[in-house]
Amino acid sequence: MAQKFSKAFYNSKEWENVREYCLMRDKYLCVNCGAPAEEVHHKIHLTPQNIGDKSISLNPNNLASLCRACHFEQHRGEHANGLKAKQREEKSQYTFDENGYLVRKNI
Ligand SMILES: [Zn+2]
Numbered sequence: 001m002a003q004k005f006s007k008a009f010y011n012s013k014e015w016e017n018v019r020e021y022c023l024m025r026d027k028y029l030c031v032n033c034g035a036p037a038e039e040v041h042h043k044i045h046l047t048p049q050n051i052g053d054k055s056i057s058l059n060p061n062n063l064a065s066l067c068r069a070c071h072f073e074q075h076r077g078e079h080a081n082g083l084k085a086k087q088r089e090e091k092s093q094y095t096f097d098e099n100g101y102l103v104r105k106n107i
Pocket residue numbers: 030031032033034035066067068069070071
C-alpha cells in the first residue's frame with residue numbers, strides 16, 4: 001500500500017525498527033486471523049499530513065501485524081465505506097420539488 005509520499009518513510013531505518021518491533025510483539029502472526037503476518041498496518045492511515053507525526057507513523061499502538069489477505073481486506077473495506085459515504089452525500093444533494101419530481105438542490 002506504499003504510495004509516493006510514503007516511499008521514503010517505508011525505506012527509513014526508523015520504520016524498519018518499529019515494524020520489526022510490532023511483528024515481534026504480535027509474534028509474527030496476523031492479529032486478525034492468526035496466519036503468518038507479512039505486513040504492518042497503520043490503524044490511522046498515513047497521509048501526507050500525518051506522516052511526519054511520529055506519534056502516528058511510528059507509534060506501535062497505531063500498528064497491527066496483518067497477513068496480506070487481511071491487510072488487503074482492511075483497506076478494501078475502508079475504501080468501500082468511503083464510497084458509501086460519498087454516495088450518501090450525493091444522494092442528499094437531491095430533493096423533491098412540489099410536483100414530486102426529483103431535482104438537484106441548489107447548493
Ligand atoms: Zn490475516
